[in-house]
Amino acid sequence: MTPRRVAITGASGFLGGTLAAALRGDGVEVVTIGRGARSDVWWDPAAGRLDAGRLAGADAVIHLAGATIGRRWTRARKREIRESRTLGTRLLAQTIARLAPVPRVLVSASAIGYYGDRGDEWLTEESTPGDDFLAEVTREWERAADPARAAGVRVVHVRTGLVLSPSGGALPRLLPAFRLGLGGPLAHGRQWMSWIALGDLVRAFRVALDSGLLAGAVNVVSPSPVTNAEFTATLARVLRRPAFVPVPAFALRALFGEMADATLLASQRVRPARLLQAGFAFEHPTLDGALRHVLGR
Helix, strand or coil: CCCCEEEEECCCCHHHHHHHHHHHHCCCEEEEEECCCCCCEEEEHHHCEECHHHHCCCCEEEECCCCCCCCCCCHHHHHHHHHHHHHHHHHHHHHHHCCCCCCCEEEEEEEHHHHCCCCCCEECCCCCCCCCHHHHHHHHHHHCCHHHHHCCCEEEEEEECEEECCCCCCHHHHHHHHHCCCCCCECCCCCEECEEEHHHHHHHHHHHHHCCCCCEEEEECCCCCEEHHHHHHHHHHHHCCCCCCCECHHHHHHHHCHHHHHHHCCCCEECCHHHHHCCCCCCCCCHHHHHHHHCCC
């Protein structure tokens, strides 16, 4: 059943903005939760402040807020990454658990970082977690939603990978070098990349909202992961540029430290098993087609 009133955190981001616009286009009332003056509901996760009364009547809640991982990790930055996910999720889950009636569903962002660096292993929602920083944070992030689950709310953890969009995420940062013909694989290029086109990601969130078939962890990535070497070659081909300038691992580690090993060099070959079992049909299942779509090629 399609919800009539949906509350969203992180609605100012490129995913949240696109998702909110799609919902409004379908006649859904969207209630934004954030710190800005333009948000419908103000919150402060670090201080544990959120007005529960302003969320009354919400059929569903989408939780997207969290600090970016795409900068070098200092000790303070790692604390911010962890707390922005766990404190916000816990506050939101505790708040909606006290509503009467409770929302039918909480769809909470998560990440395939849960699995850690796994080489060529195929990974599904049944796979064990990794043991690095991101895997630990993701486990805590998902557990923080337990108060909502205990109150009878259907909770879906959307584990995403690389999101392909010209307006946000990693792709816009890659494009300048690739358009100059200066792109190339990262290190050996054999690490697996699990990705999804923004349009398919938005559609998957809609399915998570509407379908009672999905609960718990759901991998929301294309069924066709590629190696980093394949990704760079495909992007270069779509842009009609060469891609022969590899970036050595030592340079990545010098620039990004621990973040390089956990993100840029980590290998995650993920299958969207539960999404496929629910009958989800990807509009852009192949990388070449997805890149041509999002880049207008």
